[in-house]
Amino acid sequence: MEELKGAIAVMGYGLAAIGPGIGIGLVVASAISAMARQPEAAGMVRTTMFLGIAFTEALALIGFVLFFIA
Amino acid sequence: MLSMLTQVLFLFAEPAPISEPATEEGGIQLLLPHPDELIAGLIAFIIIFFFVWKWAVPALNKTLEARQAKIRAEYEAAEAAKVEAESLLGDYREQVAGAQDEATAIVDEARVAGEQVKADIVARAEAEAEQIKSRASDEIEGERERVAGELRREVADLSITVAEKVVEANLDDDMQRQLVDRYIDELGGVH
Amino acid sequence: MEQLILASGACDPANDIICKPDNVIELFKFEDNLFAIGPWGITRTVFLILLAMVIVLTLLFFGLRKRRMVPSKFGVTIESLMQFVRDDIAVGIIGPEGTKYYPWLLSLFMFILVGNLFEVTPLINFPITSRMAIAGGLSLLTWVIFVFVGFKKNGFRYVGALVWPTTVPIALRPLVGLIEFVSTFLLRPLTLAVRLFANMVAGHLMLTLLLVSGWVFMSSVGEIGARALIGVPWFAFGLGIFVFEIIVAILQAYIFTLLSAVYVESSIHIEH
Numbered sequence: 392m393e394e395l396k397g398a399i400a401v402m403g404y405g406l407a408a409i410g411p412g413i414g415i416g417l418v419v420a421s422a423i424s425a426m427a428r429q430p431e432a433a434g435m436v437r438t439t440m441f442l443g444i445a446f447t448e449a450l451a452l453i454g455f456v457l458f459f460i461a
Numbered sequence: 462m463l464s465m466l467t468q469v470l471f472l473f474a475e476p477a478p479i480s481e482p483a484t485e486e487g488g489i490q491l492l493l494p495h496p497d498e499l500i501a502g503l504i505a506f507i508i509i510f511f512f513v514w515k516w517a518v519p520a521l522n523k524t525l526e527a528r529q530a531k532i533r534a535e536y537e538a539a540e541a542a543k544v545e546a547e548s549l550l551g552d553y554r555e556q557v558a559g560a561q562d563e564a565t566a567i568v569d570e571a572r573v574a575g576e577q578v579k580a581d582i583v584a585r586a587e588a589e590a591e592q593i594k595s596r597a598s599d600e601i602e603g604e605r606e607r608v609a610g611e612l613r614r615e616v617a618d619l620s621i622t623v624a625e626k627v628v629e630a631n632l633d634d635d636m637q638r639q640l641v642d643r644y645i646d647e648l649g650g651v652h
Numbered sequence: 653m654e655q656l657i658l659a660s661g662a663c664d665p666a667n668d669i670i671c672k673p674d675n676v677i678e679l680f681k682f683e684d685n686l687f688a689i690g691p692w693g694i695t696r697t698v699f700l701i702l703l704a705m706v707i708v709l710t711l712l713f714f715g716l717r718k719r720r721m722v723p724s725k726f727g728v729t730i731e732s733l734m735q736f737v738r739d740d741i742a743v744g745i746i747g748p749e750g751t752k753y754y755p756w757l758l759s760l761f762m763f764i765l766v767g768n769l770f771e772v773t774p775l776i777n778f779p780i781t782s783r784m785a786i787a788g789g790l791s792l793l794t795w796v797i798f799v800f801v802g803f804k805k806n807g808f809r810y811v812g813a814l815v816w817p818t819t820v821p822i823a824l825r826p827l828v829g830l831i832e833f834v835s836t837f838l839l840r841p842l843t844l845a846v847r848l849f850a851n852m853v854a855g856h857l858m859l860t861l862l863l864v865s866g867w868v869f870m871s872s873v874g875e876i877g878a879r880a881l882i883g884v885p886w887f888a889f890g891l892g893i894f895v896f897e898i899i900v901a902i903l904q905a906y907i908f909t910l911l912s913a914v915y916v917e918s919s920i921h922i923e924h
Contacts, residue, residue, distance in 0.1 A: 438744065438910065445911050449843040455850045456842070459492045491680060491784070491853070498785035501698040505705035506790065509763050512709055514755035520716040521734055528721055 400458045407454025414447035619648065680782060680853070700770060700780045708762045737761050737909065745913040746920065753916055756797070760790060761909040764848065768901035771855055772894060779901070782852035784845065791845035794912045799837070802919030813922045844911055851904050855897040862890030 422440035426433045623644050627637070685693035694702075715730025723731060737758045742750035764781055771779035780786050802810035814836055815829035869876075869883025 434740075438740075441907055441910055442914060445843075445847070445907060448847060449839055452843050452846040452850055453839075456492060456846055460489055492849075494785035494788045495697070495783065496785075497693075497695065498697050498701065498780075498783050499789050501701045502780075502783075502786040502789045503793070505701050506759060506763055506793070509705055509708050510756060510759040512712065513759045513762075517712045517716055517734070518755050518758070521731060524716065524723075524731075531721060 404454045404458040408451045411447050411451035415444050418443040418447055697780060697783055700776065700778060701786065704763060704766045704770065704780055707766050734758060741909055741913050745910065746917045753913070757909050757913055760912060761905055764790065764908050765902065765905035768852060768905055771852060771901055772898050779852040779856055781848050782856050784849055787849040788845040791841045794844060794915060795841035798915040798919045801916055805920050806922050810919065810922055840915060844908065848904050848908050851900055855900055858893050859890060859897060862886050862893060866890055
């Protein structure tokens, strides 16, 4: 079991990255359609998009930390 | 070649001990802050912060304010210059319009004066011509009278001469006729 | 050659298809002192941290030294960078009172940007932000600042509004409050630090493994013959990642600064 440790941690990170991956995709897709609809608000939308990405990313980052701890 | 490039690539890198057995909790070591680096990082950041706070931001603000002031001053100067130029332009327009009126008036006046002068000259010339004409006809008249008077006097003289000659010579008819003819011839020679 | 295998561990190009180190720590740890100032030993990382500081100070100093009416190209770059941080991040996120936090945000941005770009700087090739000390230290500072600002502006209502949000139904309030509390006081600094750290670690690992492994394969062509060609795509891929990492370096500096501003803003205006 000890020899499998590394592999399990990698799989754990992979699983942790699925949700945020989909989430970031949704955030960016909405941001792009918002920018396309209102190009004059692009600056504000971009800032908000980065914020959304940052919050969504949190889970993936926790997974990354656990990968090192495990 | 390879060793040279290697040395360039890892100029600062200390060769890490190779093939050291991996420690049990290797991963967590990467995640924990190293105290030396933490202290160095915080000191470096605080130095940067004070530099930015005390020097960089005021410097940029001063530059921007100076630039703003200069642009504003230049803008205002340009605005003033524009107003001045516009008033000058108005003045010049007025002046030009006045000058045009004046020129028209002068030309009109000159034309009127010219007409007058022309009329004067024509009238004077006419009067002079009239005068010359009348003087010439007077002269002609006088000449004629003088000639007529002279002629009369001469005719009288001739008549007297003829009479004297007639009286002087006893005359026969033939001679008389001859005399008269000669007289007439003389008369014709005079004329 | 031995030095080059620093990254790839005991790599056997004949059998391994990619050279990976026994322990990635070796890529990030420089325990031996380069030199020492008095009692303090300066390791390579500490030296790079101080170098980053000197570079930031130099950039700012030479960018702003001459107060010219028409700045040079370099001056314009520095000035527009500073105005970008002020207008887009400080004032754009926090609002008019953001100018108070502008020096802090600007130093954050510049320090992290230079630290990140060390990753793709020739001869250095090591992002100091891939050390948890820098990423964690700066995010700890952000945490201290936004908590302090929250208490200073709103008193204890700051925590009260977090753990008892009046905008959600009363039954959900304990749950939402707990989530908010944990997310604000634990996850925020953690994710802020780990985001920067993880991006830089991943980038540095990718670059080192791909470039070094490509180089190891190509240079051992005498021993393994035509199989050395496998090094070419590795190296080319590494160069592609190199360009990508430049973008990541700039983006991560921007995001760290942006999120710091957002956290401060949410501490000032607790209503939403």
